[in-house]
Amino acid sequence: MNVAEFLQPSEGELRTALVLVPVLPSLAVFALGAAFLAGIPLKERTIVRAVSTLLSLSFAIVCMLGLHWLRSPLGAIDVRAGSWFSIDHYHFEVAFLLDRLSLTMAFATGSIALLIARFSERYLHREAGFGRYFLLLALFVAGMQLLVLAGSYDLLFAGWELVGLSSMLLISFYHLRPGPMRAALRAMTVYRLADVGLLVAGVILHQSTGSSEFADAFDPGRWPHVATHLQPGTATTIGLLLLLSVLGKSAQFPLGGWLPRAMEGPTPSSALFYGALSVHAGVYLLLRSAPLLERSPTASLVVGLVGLLTAVHATLAARTHADAKSMLAYATATQVGLMLVAIGLHWWNWVLLHLVAHAFLRTLQLLRAPSALRDAQELRAALQQQEATVPGFGRWSHFAGAETLAKLHHLALRRFLVDEAIERYFVSPLMTASRIADRAEQRWVTLLSHLPLAFAESTKEQAPRTAEKRAP
Amino acid sequence: MSALPLLSISVFLPAVGALWSWRASDDHSAHRIARNVALAEFLLATALGVKFFQAEQSSLEEFGVALSAHGPRWHLGIDGLSAPFLPLVALIALVVLHAAPRAELHRRSVVALLLGTSCTVGVYTSLDLALLAGFWVASLAPGAMLLRGSHRDSPLAGTYTVFLIMGAVPIVLAVPLIAWARAQAGAPMPFELSGVGSLPVPAARQGLVFVLLALALVLRKAVVPFHSWMPVLVERGPAGLITLIVGTHLGAFLVARVLIPLLPQASQNDLPLLAGVGLFSALYNSFLSLAQPSLRRSLAFVMTSQLALVLVGFASLNADSVHGAMLQMLLLGLASTGLVLLSAGVEARLGTTEFSRTGGLAGPFPKMAGAFLLLALASIGTPGTLGYVAEDLLLHGLLGSHSILASLLLLVSVLNGVTLFRAFLLTFFGPSRDPSLVGPGVRDLLPRETLVSFGLAALVVAGGILPQPLLSVRRSAVERLVHGSTPAMVTGPSIEARH
Numbered sequence: 001m002n003v004a005e006f007l008q009p010s011e012g013e014l015r016t017a018l019v020l021v022p023v024l025p026s027l028a029v030f031a032l033g034a035a036f037l038a039g040i041p042l043k044e045r046t047i048v049r050a051v052s053t054l055l056s057l058s059f060a061i062v063c064m065l066g067l068h069w070l071r072s073p074l075g076a077i078d079v080r081a082g083s084w085f086s087i088d089h090y091h092f093e094v095a096f097l098l099d100r101l102s103l104t105m106a107f108a109t110g111s112i113a114l115l116i117a118r119f120s121e122r123y124l125h126r127e128a129g130f131g132r133y134f135l136l137l138a139l140f141v142a143g144m145q146l147l148v149l150a151g152s153y154d155l156l157f158a159g160w161e162l163v164g165l166s167s168m169l170l171i172s173f174y175h176l177r178p179g180p181m182r183a184a185l186r187a188m189t190v191y192r193l194a195d196v197g198l199l200v201a202g203v204i205l206h207q208s209t210g211s212s213e214f215a216d217a218f219d220p221g222r223w224p225h226v227a228t229h230l231q232p233g234t235a236t237t238i239g240l241l242l243l244l245s246v247l248g249k250s251a252q253f254p255l256g257g258w259l260p261r262a263m264e265g266p267t268p269s270s271a272l273f274y275g276a277l278s279v280h281a282g283v284y285l286l287l288r289s290a291p292l293l294e295r296s297p298t299a300s301l302v303v304g305l306v307g308l309l310t311a312v313h314a315t316l317a318a319r320t321h322a323d324a325k326s327m328l329a330y331a332t333a334t335q336v337g338l339m340l341v342a343i344g345l346h347w348w349n350w351v352l353l354h355l356v357a358h359a360f361l362r363t364l365q366l367l368r369a370p371s372a373l374r375d376a377q378e379l380r381a382a383l384q385q386q387e388a389t390v391p392g393f394g395r396w397s398h399f400a401g402a403e404t405l406a407k408l409h410h411l412a413l414r415r416f417l418v419d420e421a422i423e424r425y426f427v428s429p430l431m432t433a434s435r436i437a438d439r440a441e442q443r444w445v446t447l448l449s450h451l452p453l454a455f456a457e458s459t460k461e462q463a464p465r466t467a468e469k470r471a472p
Numbered sequence: 473m474s475a476l477p478l479l480s481i482s483v484f485l486p487a488v489g490a491l492w493s494w495r496a497s498d499d500h501s502a503h504r505i506a507r508n509v510a511l512a513e514f515l516l517a518t519a520l521g522v523k524f525f526q527a528e529q530s531s532l533e534e535f536g537v538a539l540s541a542h543g544p545r546w547h548l549g550i551d552g553l554s555a556p557f558l559p560l561v562a563l564i565a566l567v568v569l570h571a572a573p574r575a576e577l578h579r580r581s582v583v584a585l586l587l588g589t590s591c592t593v594g595v596y597t598s599l600d601l602a603l604l605a606g607f608w609v610a611s612l613a614p615g616a617m618l619l620r621g622s623h624r625d626s627p628l629a630g631t632y633t634v635f636l637i638m639g640a641v642p643i644v645l646a647v648p649l650i651a652w653a654r655a656q657a658g659a660p661m662p663f664e665l666s667g668v669g670s671l672p673v674p675a676a677r678q679g680l681v682f683v684l685l686a687l688a689l690v691l692r693k694a695v696v697p698f699h700s701w702m703p704v705l706v707e708r709g710p711a712g713l714i715t716l717i718v719g720t721h722l723g724a725f726l727v728a729r730v731l732i733p734l735l736p737q738a739s740q741n742d743l744p745l746l747a748g749v750g751l752f753s754a755l756y757n758s759f760l761s762l763a764q765p766s767l768r769r770s771l772a773f774v775m776t777s778q779l780a781l782v783l784v785g786f787a788s789l790n791a792d793s794v795h796g797a798m799l800q801m802l803l804l805g806l807a808s809t810g811l812v813l814l815s816a817g818v819e820a821r822l823g824t825t826e827f828s829r830t831g832g833l834a835g836p837f838p839k840m841a842g843a844f845l846l847l848a849l850a851s852i853g854t855p856g857t858l859g860y861v862a863e864d865l866l867l868h869g870l871l872g873s874h875s876i877l878a879s880l881l882l883l884v885s886v887l888n889g890v891t892l893f894r895a896f897l898l899t900f901f902g903p904s905r906d907p908s909l910v911g912p913g914v915r916d917l918l919p920r921e922t923l924v925s926f927g928l929a930a931l932v933v934a935g936g937i938l939p940q941p942l943l944s945v946r947r948s949a950v951e952r953l954v955h956g957s958t959p960a961m962v963t964g965p966s967i968e969a970r971h
């Protein structure tokens with residue numbers, strides 16, 4: 001077999017290769033899970049070696065697929081791996097799409113994941129839950145690769161959910177503390193709420209065009225020069241629903257409150273998720289839906305406005321935070337907001353470039369964040385400065401008086417009261433109403449149980465059952 | 473093999489086991505006998521299911537004694553509807569007998585569980601209306617017997633009595649009415665539920681019968697406003713009783729077996745209304761579940777909500793959503809059994825499941841946390857589990873014809889997910905709020921509990937990765953439901969899904 005043949009895989013080989021890319025990391029998930037269940041003690045080296053090998057293999061396949069695509073005259077290769085399940089009128093096709101967008105993202109995912117795996121080996125050395133961390137890392141990579149290589153919204157959603165799940169579990173990695181637990185619940189609530197958008201968007205697309213696969217629903221073409229013949233109204237609806245899911249996953253205004261709190265997880269996972277990949281999944285989704293946004297100026301406008309609002313909000317909030325990771329979280333949200341603005345302007349290739357560059361930069365910054373103090377001290381020593389310079393308002397004082405700036409500072413510190421507003425006007429009333437309804441429910445049950453029937457005892461008040469504590 | 477009345481054996485075997493256990497010398501041997509009988513029943517039920525699957529849906533029917541030439545008779549059969557449920561109910565019984573806390577496995581409860589299994593299998597396999605109603609009513613007796621004796625828990629016994637037993641009254645009234653109406657219309661076998669003799673009730677009489685059956689169904693499925701008994705049962709009742717009532721879906725089964733085939737015109741008109749009531753119930757219960765103070769109560773309301781969702785799938789009578797509803801029934805049977813057993817395990821170890829006193833249990837009980845997480849993820853439809861396939865089908869079926877129902881269904885799914893995660897995080901993560909509860913001798917999941925919990929999780933994941941066999945076995949039954957009863961409403965989406 002010469003090189004030319006090697007780079008021209010058959011249809012079957014292509015299918016196998018594409019299925020292997022997300023499946024290989026998920027093998028790590030199953031293997032590690034089974035080992036933990038069986039109580040087999042694994043050495044750190046073993047775990048890292050196993051996960052790294054599978055991630056490397058997956059990445060190697062991505063590279064080969066990239067070479068194949070580069071050599072191929074087609075702009076986009078649509079690969080069908082068969083039907084997952086089907087009934088008479090509905091078939092869930094497992095479809096993958098290879099084009100500039102998906103391969104760039106897959107490459108970024110594979111490479112950054114490998115870097116983070118190497119970094120984590122040292123960073124989490126002798127940490128309780130070492131194995132659990134790598135299991136979740138593998139789960140994330142499986143989900144993310146599925147997300148970026150998916151050829152349909154349904155399959156993308158499957159990857160999207162797995163990414164959200166691993167995100168939640170890694171935020172609560174240090175599970176004995178209350179902060180991570182609350183942060184994880186908050187993140188998961190926002191994810192679930194936002195995911196509704198993606199789910200419904202996929203179904204509506206399926207209903208309108210007969211398929212939720214990108215190759216079928218959109219006209220053939222090379223990304224980003226793909227069009228669609230959907231009605232503008234439908235395109236707007238789908239676009240806005242997708243924007244909802246982006247608000248959640250990419251922490252855009254007003255659903256961005258979970259991101260700074262998500263920094264409770266281990267630093268390498270924060271870098272991977274909220275610096276590099278998970279937070280850009282929303283941007284990827286919008287890039288993939290470029291045909292819809294081109295068709296719908298309304299949706300593009302809304303996307304751009306949301307991005308602008310997020311960028312302004314996050315950059316102001318970033319300047320008031322005193323810890324490196326939070327500041328980087330806000331900085332990430334700002335940049336993603338700017339990406340959304342560019343998406344609204346339909347500058348597709350620029351956004352992709354921005355995304356990849358930002359991913360690598362932010363990964364570096366977040367990985368260096370724990371050493372930020374040492375870095376700063378080294379810098380000061382090199383510059384022979386005695387004290388740290390405290391940033392003041394600087395140039396801003398040319399534009400506004402001190403009092404205004406102080407008020408702005410205060411508002412920015414409280415994140416412009418967005419979280420508090422959500423808590424006050426949505427969450428609290430909902431929980432209070434639920435509690436009131438529950439009390440009414442309990443009173444009704446007490447009433448029922450006092451009905452004079454054969455089995456009911458007459459005047460016992462409803463008391464919580466306290467079973468005896470004993471070993472089973 | 474055809475000489476043996478296998479179906480009748482499968483109905484009577486658990487009852488015989490119950491009698492044998494009752495007469496055992498002590499609790500321990502009663503339990504052992506019960507476990508073996510449950511295993512035998514499970515193997516038999518699986519064999520029957522496989523036989524049905526392989527025989528390409530040819531009839532596996534048995535006839536027996538009849539009360540009169542045209543009256544009710546012993547008529548059992550298995551079809552695509554009941555084939556997956558027989559192994560399910562046997563599995564539930566087997567699993568409960570293995571993994572429930574010891575305190576709940578005394579002789580009375582073991583006997584009650586087996587009797588309940590027997591009656592439930594009877595309901596599934598009955599092809600005679602009077603027989604079905606008889607088994608339905610009989611399936612309530614073990615619960616009543618159990619609650620009368622050991623627990624002395626007034627809210628539980630009281631609500632169980634009021635709702636479940638009162639829920640049997642409409643069906644007892646409906647059966648003679650159906651038979652009379654059909655006899656009047658000239659049907660040769662007025663009690664027949666399948667085959668040539670099974671004619672629908674004349675259109676004029678369908679209204680009243682529909683109301684009666686709907687009432688029985690609504691009471692059994694704990695649909696608002698008759699829902700109060702279910703959360704109380706899940707919060708306070710013994711694991712065996714809970715799983716037998718929740719996991720067996722007799723209410724939904726009634727819809728598929730009796731309501732739709734026998735009352736086609738009434739179904740076409742009024743089933744969407746019933747589904748709307750079901751959706752409201754699902755929404756209300758998931759709303760109630762948000763602020764619950766304990767694991768068991770949170771679980772209770774989530775499960776009540778999900779039971780009502782199954783009804784929604786039958787609303788549009790479109791192949792996708794009916795398949796989705798049936799998969800949802802299977803999922804609930806497996807996942808909720810596991811979750812109930814795990815929460816009973818938490819309560820047995822700590823004495824409480826209140827969030828204000830639990831917390832940080834993942835430290836001492838990592839396997840329990842893992843199993844709970846997997847089963848909870850399955851319940852809310854994470855991709856890779858059966859729940860995702862069920863929800864995907866439900867959504868695709870409903871979004872075309874009933875978009876409001878579909879969006880509210882998603883809202884229910886979101887709320888349930890939030891509640892389950894909240895329950896998981898507050899119980900297993902975070903600091904331990906009352907460290908004294910976890911004493912030095914308290915252990916993580918025992919081997920039998922591990923086997924059961926992770927076994928159920930494995931089944932749910934396997935069903936999620938390879939759902940096609942589960943869909944194929946139901947295909948003809950769903951066809952009959954969708955096309956046979958409502959020829960005017962063919963299928964939901966107007967554009968055929970591209971291959």
